[in-house]
Amino acid sequence: MTQPPHDEPTASSPEELREQVEQTRAELGETVEALAAKTDVKAHAREKAIEVKEQAAAKAGELKSKASGIAHQIQDKLPDPVKDKAVQAREQAGAKAAQASRLWEEKAPEPVRHTTAQGAQLIRGNRNLLLAVAGVAAAVWLACRRRDG
Structure with a gap:
């Protein structure tokens, strides 16, 4: 044991010593x-991973919002025939996707379907962003095609 510091008084009773x-x-x-x-x-x-994950989610939300805003700005500037073509293309793509999905459900093995379902769930979580990007891409493609033709 060590000696008590000189500036502290020593215990005067066993009770004080216990305390x-x-x-x-x-x-x-x-x-x-x-x-x-x-x-x-x-x-x-773990704490750092949670912090980084929260920062990434915040940044993704920020980028999603910016992309959506830009898509709307571009879409607003497009002529009506181009907008109509984009809507038609989106509807046709939806119909083809539904047809492909039914075929996929019938033919694909279970482990592959499970992995694909997880990917689809991730895509559904970011559906608006993906639709906005697809719409802008279709509109730009149609505008370029129209200009060249």
Whole structure:
């Protein structure tokens, strides 16, 4: 054991000594917990992963909003015949996709369907962005085609 610091009085009774021991134990326990928390690499990695994931989600939302705004601006500037063609193309693509989906359900093996379903769920989560991008791409393609023809 070590000597008590010179600036602290020593215990005058066994009860005071017990209180000092309990206080020292509590302080030591807190110190050990703080040191253990600082050295817990897994916990720090989890916290950092959560932080990065939240930042990525926020950035994705920001980019999605910007892309949607740009798509609407471009779509508003297109002539009506081009807009109509884009709507028709989107409807035809939806019909073809439904037909392909039915065929896929009939022919594809279960593990492949499961993996594909997970991808489709991810796409559905970003449906508006993908539709906006597809609409803009179709409109630009039609405008370029019209200009060349």
